[in-house]
Amino acid sequence: MITAFFNSPIKRKLMIIMLLTSGVVIFVTAAAFIVNETLTFRREIRNEMLTLAAIVSNNTSAAIMFNDQKAALETLSGLSSDPRILAVHIVNNDGAVFAEYIYRVAEGARGQSGARDFGKPSVPYKIALAEADSEAGSFWNWPMRLTVAEKIIVDGREIGKVVIQANLEGLIEKLKRFFFLAAFVMLVVSLLAYMMSTKLQSLISVPIMNLAQTMKDVSQKKNYSIRSEKTSNDEIGVLIDGFNEMLQEIEERDETLKQRQDHLQRLAHFDSLTSLPNRALYCDRLSQTLLKAVREKQQVAVLFVDLDHFKDINDTLGHRTGDLLLKDVAVRLQKIIRASDTVARMGGDEFTIFQQDVKDSRNAGLVAKKIVESLSQPYLVEGREIFITASVGITMFPDDGATVDELLRNADTAMYHAKDSGKDMFKFFTQEMNVSVHNRLTLQNSLRRALERDEFILYYQPKMDIASRQVTSVEALLRWLHPQEGMILPGRFIPQAEETGLIIPIGEWVLRTACQQIKEWQAKGHPSIRVAVNVSASQFKRQNFAETVTGILEETGISPLFLELELTESAIMQNIDSSVEILNSLKAMGIQISIDDFGTGYSSLSYLRRFPIDYIKIDRSFIVNFTSNSDDRAIVTAIIAMARSLGLKIIAEGVETEEQLAILSELGCHEMQGYLYSKPLPPSLLFKFLRVNSPPGG
Amino acid sequence: MISKRLIVFLIVLALLAAGPLQLSATNSASREYTLKAVFLYNIALFVEWPEGAFTSEQSPLTICVLGNNPFGEALDSLSRQTVKNRKLAVRQINRVEEAAGCQILFVSATEKMRLDDILTAVRNWNVLTISDLDNFAYAGGIVQLITLEDKIRFEINLKSAQRAKLKISSKLLKLARDIIE
Incomplete structure (x- = not known):
């Protein structure tokens, strides 16, 4: 039962708490009311009966004095209109009954009074006396009747007593009515409490459920930019703030991670000095391009560019100047080629270019010529004018090679031929060049x-x-x-x-x-x-x-x-x-x-x-x-x-x-x-x- | 049978009310007058006299019996009682003039022929007139005792009581068989 409570959703817990609270409050209130009502009822009926006894005492004193039972009975008969009164006895100092009134339900009469066998105490009177003695009974042990007695006094002398027995069934009736009313009120209040708690519990449970939902969304969608909306400044608000801050942190961490990954990506695929693609990326792009070229029956030109005597620049002017010069070279190469072409730095002073969809190898020659001309223009590096030339080798796909490696190797060979032929020029690859490469190896x-x-x-x-x-x-x-x-x-x-x-x-x-x-x-x-x-x-x-x-x-x-x-x-x-x-x-x-x-x-x-x-x-x-x-x-x-x-x-x-x-x-x-x-x-x-x-x- | 019980009851009642007062039916006075003596006393309890009716706080409530005394010793025993903190005193008088200073005047049957004169004489006095003479109340007396079926009842002339400036308790009036106004 208790476990079930702890396992139930917060929404239900709150409702149970609210219902229990209102139920207990109503119950205690009703109980207190019943006790109070009972005590009040008894006190009131007692006071009433005492008053009545006083009146009867007053009104019958003369009748006793003058031995006028008839008059006494007349007085008593007036009490028959009160159904609460069970019996009234007027007794003299000896305890002998002078007049009595007894309410008789069985005979159907409202009441009957009589003076039969006066002189000795009647049975109801004995009971009444006994009850009057035990009047101070405990709260829980009430007799269902109440007995009060009043002395009859004339001129300071007691001449007898009026004893009245009252029925407390009215109280039972009253309590019954009250009980039903209380039960009804309890029902209504419970219903109201249920309805209100259904609404009110949402004040607490809805933000928590929203937070839980947001958490689910985040973990399912892996979207850390989602935020939970803060609706209050209480502990739930603090919780939501904390949750959002955590997400913020995760998001920032992700961002940093992504940046680092991008950076690594760049390092892996781009040359850090010139920001050109590096050998790996170049080869990857070229192989993709070759696949496409095969499909669409296109030609691809691969150009291998090498600066002449670049080593001397590094040796004499320092690596810093050499690096700045390489950056300038990269800029010039990028200006020459088309957007669809790729220029990459292979390392050192070697650059490679490929051109897609080349209709005629002469076009590649034109680009190579442009490169040679452009690179031989003076460079201004750190206020110093530098002259350098480049040699370019060209291979054509598919004529000069089928693979990336073959094309690059042959372009390299062609470039060496350009260098051997006096540098500052370009050469197309020919099969004979491989022979001379062979010679070179032999040498x-x-x-x-x-x-x-x-x-x-x-x-x-x-x-x-x-x-x-x-x-x-x-x-x-x-x-x-x-x-x-x-x-x-x-x-x-x-x-x-x-x-x-x-x-x-x-x-x-x-x-x-x-x-x-x-x-x-x-x-x-x-x-x-x-x-x-x-x-x-x-x-x-x-x-x-x-x-x-x-x-x-x-x-x-x-x-x-x-x-x-x-x-x-x-x-x-x-x-x-x-x-x-x-x-x-x-x-x-x-x-x-x-x-x-x-x-x-x-x-x-x-x-x-x-x-x-x-x-x-x-x-x-x-x-x-x-x-x-x-x-x-x-x-x-x-x-x-x-x-x-x-x-x-x-x-x-x-x-x-x-x-x-x-x-x-x-x-x-x-x-x-x-x-x-x-x-x-x-x-x-x-x-x-x-x-x-x-x-x-x- | 009933009457015998009643007598016992009354005696007991009288004893309770009067304490040591002994009311004995065996005395020379008749049973009827023994009861009537108690009545005199009881009635006194339900009547209020004006201030001037008594000469002082301590002066007793005097019952005067005009004419032949029918109560015998029954009245003597009353004289030891108190009514409203006043001692009771009983006097036997023969002439109405002697009634001055009495609060209760019992007119004996022997005075029947002089009744009108007596009532005229005391009409403005603060005196409660009681008698068991027929038509006493109609004649102007205040309380007339009547014997009916072994029981003693009374009639009250409220007008005469008012003239005598006496206040008669409603309780007493309630028990009266007839009230003359």
Whole structure:
């Protein structure tokens, strides 16, 4: 029962509580009323009977005095109209009945009075007396009749008594009526209470049920933006507020989660620097596009874009500048392509594009041309003007490949061909290119074996002092004597060596061989001459470069004074602090330092002040046309002037004509190197040359 | 049988009312006058006299018997009773003039011939006249005792009572067989 109550809905609980409360209140009220009514009724009837007895006493006193029973009975007969009066006895002081009135129901009469056998107490009178004695009975043990007695007094003397017995059945009747009324009222009130409680309980149960419903909605729909409406400021209001706050928090948490997911999504599919799609997204989109292209028999063009010499920008101007430049490149690419095309960054300086529904491959060519032209326009990065070009390879689906991988690989191959063909251009993929790729791979393999098979040799090219026309030193130059292809120049295999990492052992081999050569010449009694060795950037970057040099010098036992190292600008600009340190230690040993290919990099001359440099070699590209090209001449003039002011010696490379030499001499260039004086020579031929042009002090 | 019971009752009643007063039917006075003596006393209880009827607070209520005294010793025993805090006094008189100072005047049967003179003489006195003479009330007496079927009843002349400035209780009037106005 109690469990059932606790398990019932709040609505029912409230109703039960209200009904119980009203029921108890009515019940207690009715009970109190009944008790009060009973007591009042008894008191009133008693008072009434006492009054009546007093009247009877007064009215019959004379009759007793004058022994006039008739008169007494007349008086008593007046009482017959009151049905409550059961009996009236007038007795003298002896207890003998003088007159009596007895209500007789059985005989149907309203009442009958008589004076039969007066003198001895009648039976009803005896009962009456007994009852009168037990008048102070307990509340629960009422006699159904009430007896009162009144003395009859004349002139201060008691001459008898009036004893009245009253019927209390009226009370029963009255209580019965009251009971039925109370029951009726209770019914009506219960009904009212039921009706009111049905309405009133909703004040409490409806907000709670609404809250519960909202909770269900939220959990079913997983919609945390739903809110429960607050209707009051009581505890339920507090509950609803708390619930809503909780939802708010969940919603905010969801939002944060969603943002993070989006962010992760972006990271997974987009390049963080340029905001372009990354390789994964690009490949996904391309594969979708290919499926569609197969269905609709369309062509798709895949373009592979690679910036030329981008590495130099990173190396000389820093990664920050490089990154900003890549962003500019991305912006330019996006401007060129159609909305339906996708441009992505594959990593580094590689970008890929695909175009859907290409009617003719020439259209792809036009786009590639636009890209090449657009990317070669000057860039302004952090107030600095930068020039860069791009090479583009194009493949067409379905002609050049069926899969994403194949298309990209072939586009890459085509791009390499564009680079090999001089850069700053685009190339369509052809099947022959794969053959050359094959060749390239073959070259890499044979390059790997070249060191083991001792296929490399060094040539030496003398450098001449312009003023004295004497040999100052020689530059060691690498040649590959390929068993099948004959002599191969560094331009063909050095990029491969750089790519494969073979440049490190090859570089070391060159250094060691050059030193051994010096040693050999010294042993043969040839005049000592300084040899310049080229050091690649990756070689110089290695932590133990200085130790390697020291080791080789000790190994061969030659003086560092006969060694000169040639480094490119980009090699020493990558990490200026460590470069300065390494160069200082080399310089301290007595090794000469020169900057190779000067003018092709992007560094400013002022930086050079920090390095312990002896020579600057002006790149051959400035010398080739500088007699006719005033720009080149201006650059050469400026470099020489500045180097001289810094106290550096200048060597011009690639000098081929007397005219060039004359101008260089005029500008104050210290030394020269080139075919005008001597081409690179094998060691055996070098000394014949040197004997003719005897070196200073030789 | 009934009458015998009645006598016993009355005697008991008289004893209760009068305490030590002994009413004996065996005395020289007749049974009838013994009852009438009690009546005199009882009637006195239901009558109020005006202020001037008594000479003082302590003066007794005097019953005067004019003419031959028919009560015998029955009246003597009354004299020990009190009515409304006054002692009872009984006097036997022979002339009506002696009735001055009486509150109750019982006119004996012997005075029948002089009744009119007597009533005329006391008509303005504050005296309650009682007699068992026929037509006493009609003649102007206040209370006339009548014997009917062994029972004593009375008639009252209210006019005479009013003239005597006596107030007769309604209870007494209610018991009267006849009231003359």
